[in-house]
Amino acid sequence: MRSETFASRIGPVLTIVATIIVIWYAAAVWMNAPFQRDLDRRGDVTSTTMEFIAKTLSQPKPIVPAPHQVAQNVFENTFLRKVSSNRSLVYHSWVTLSSTLAGFAFGTLLGVLIAVGIVHVKALDRSLMPWIIASQTVPILAIAPMVVVVLAAINVTGLIPKALISTYLSFFPVAVGMVKGLRSPDIIQLDLMRTYNASRWQTFWKLRVPASMPFLFTSMKVAVAASLVGAIVAELPTGAAAGIGSKLLAGSYYSQTIDMWAALIAGSLLAVILVTIVGIGARLIDRRMGVRPA
Amino acid sequence: MNASASSVVSARKLGLTFQTSDGPVHALSVVDLEVEKGDFVSFIGPSGCGKTTFLRVIADLEKNTAGEITVNGMTPEEARKSRCYGYVFQAPALYPWRTIEKNVVLPLEIMGYSKTEQKQRVQRTLDLVNLTGFGKKYPWQLSGGMQQRASIARALAFDADLLLMDEPFGALDEIVRDHLNEQLLKLWAATEKTICFVTHSIPEAVYLSTKIVVMSPRPGRVTDVIHSTLPRERPLEIRETPEFLEIAHRVREGLRAGHSYEE
Known part of the structure; x- marks a missing residue:
């Protein structure tokens, strides 16, 4: 019974993955073919179709690396390198992860505090919400370099500027979700507290907080993914020496497309793991x- | 205010007008009523007659805009602050994240009872509503009738003398309802509480009450107050007796007189 539901769950996922891989291979051949053709013409090489396809899938700096090239790169840089090595994906993931987690923690805390304020203070309810929404319409790619540069000017570098960008992105879903969550109790449940002459504090802890828990976790799932995006984006302009973002940047400087894709895969895996943990x-x-139980 | 000493709720020319965008709505108008200690008073009438509103005024969940009302000789706000009453809502309103036990403990936690006191009282009140052994269950694991019994236990836990019940069995089927009515009478006899009970079922009102307050809408007002002649001890079969049917008839007449059957 249990394995059956497992199979019925994993089946569709595998089908999608297989489809993506097929499309990916086709795209790799198609995108890398012009360059390979060019190369062959200049080298005066003639090859069969199969040989040609094989060559498009094994270029050192392809436009679209083939899945197996990326997989090999990820494997080598994850398992075959020392964790402290500058080429280890584990090392870069850890650098990104640490600022993601710091930013996520700050962001969640800030989001909850803002929500508590909005729910309890009428003036904040009216004044704060428009600003919070406006804050998220500013493109993060524009804000991130400014924050990083300004903070660097006052000698704040390293983890904190990156964590701040993560905070900036992650407080929003938590604030919005928690405002809704803290307001989710029915009138009747609030009336009940009133008949007990409960204090605001008691109503908050015994009713509003427990009622908001499902909302908190749903918004935390969004927030943790946003934190990761924030950390990666923040690594781009810092010229950061490490992190998935810097790996992406370095890859694009030196046309190391396989490295870039490997870093992307590492980032996605990180996101999956983080969201799963929150789940x-x-x-x-x-x-x-x-x-x-459902 | 010259309310007699035994009067638990005393209303004089009580009125409540809601200001809405469609103009004022007279939810209650010139209501005079005495509820004596130990009474079981039912409020009956069609929707919009102000019976729930009246209960909410007693509970200080709404404020009257005219007249006077005292609860245990105090204003409703003072009465609420000194936790004079337990309130049972239309829905059980149990907190789904708390077990039945923890739900019953909720008012005791808020009112600062000691842990040992809490334990004793939960045990006692769950026994009282026949939910012994269900303390560790979550609300969703119980039937609707049991949930409503748990909410009654919660209202009884802190031993307020006055129990306010707002159509507590309205959402339940008739078989469960009969059963709960019978249990409620036993509970009332055992605890000697004063109960104000809102309903729109004539048999329920007649079966339970020592006093039936018939109300009519627009504006919400009292059209008749019927003192029941039935004995306090009431088996379910009493509902077949001529005496019972006569009272029921009078209630029906009262509702008709208030034009409640129109529309």
Whole structure:
């Protein structure tokens, strides 16, 4: 029964993955063919179709690297290098991860504080929300270099500027989600607290906070992914020596497309892991709160 | 105010007008009423007659805009602040993240009872509503009737003398309802509380009450107050007796007199 549901879940995913890989190979051949043709003409090489296709899939600096090239790169740089090596994806992922987590923690905290303020103080409700929404319409690619440069001018470098960009992106979903969550109790549940002559503080802790938990975790899932994007974007203009962002940048400088794709894959894996961890957290809280299993 | 000493709720010319965008709505108008200690008073009438509003005024969930009202000799706000009443809503309003036990403990936590006191009271009130052994369940694991019983236990836990019940069994089927009515009477006899009970079922009102307040809408007002002649001890079969049917008839007449059957 259990394995059956597992199979029915994993089946569609694998189908999509297979489809993507097929399209990816086709795209690699098609995109790399002109350059290969050019190369062959100049080298006066004639080859069969199969040989030609094989060559398009094994260029050192292809326009679109083939899946197996990327996979090999990821594997080598993850498992075959020392973790402290500058070429290790684990090392770069860790650099990005640390600022992602710091930014996510700050962002969640800030988002919750803002939500609590908005729910409890009428003036904040009216004044803060438009600004919060406006903050997210500013393109992060424009803001990030300024923040990094300004902070560097006052000798704040390293993790903090990157974490700040992550914070900037991640506080928003949490703030919006928590405002909704803290306001989610029914009138009847609030009336009940009133009949007990409960204080605001008691109503907050015993009703609003528990009622907001599902909203918190849903928005944290969005926030953690946004934090990662923030950290990667923040690594681009810093000329950061390390991190997935700097790996992407270096790859584009030196046309190391395979390296770039490998870094992208590492970033996606990181995102999947982070979102999964938040999801597991949500499920643990659900279980503690006696939520009816679906 | 010359309310007698035994009067729990005393309303004089009570009025409440809601200001809405469509103009004022007279939810209650010139309501005079005494609820004596130990009474079981039902408020009956069609929707919009102000019966729930009246209960909410007693509970200080709404403020009257005219007249006077005292609860236990105090203003409703003072009465609420000194936790004079337990309120049972139309829906159980149990907190889904708390077990039944924890839901019943909620008012005790808020009112600062000690842990041992909390334990004893939860045990006692769950026994009282026949939910012994269900304390560790979550609300969704219980039927609608059991959930409403749990919410009654929650209202009883801190031993307020006055119990305000707003159509507590309205959403339940008739079989469960009969059963709960019978249990409620036993509970009332055992705890000697004063109960104000809102309903729109004539048999329910007649079966339960010592006093039936018939109300009519637009403006919400009291059209008749019927003192029941039925004995306090009431088996379900009492509903077949001529005496019961006569009271029911009078309630129906009262509702008709208030033009409640129109529209």
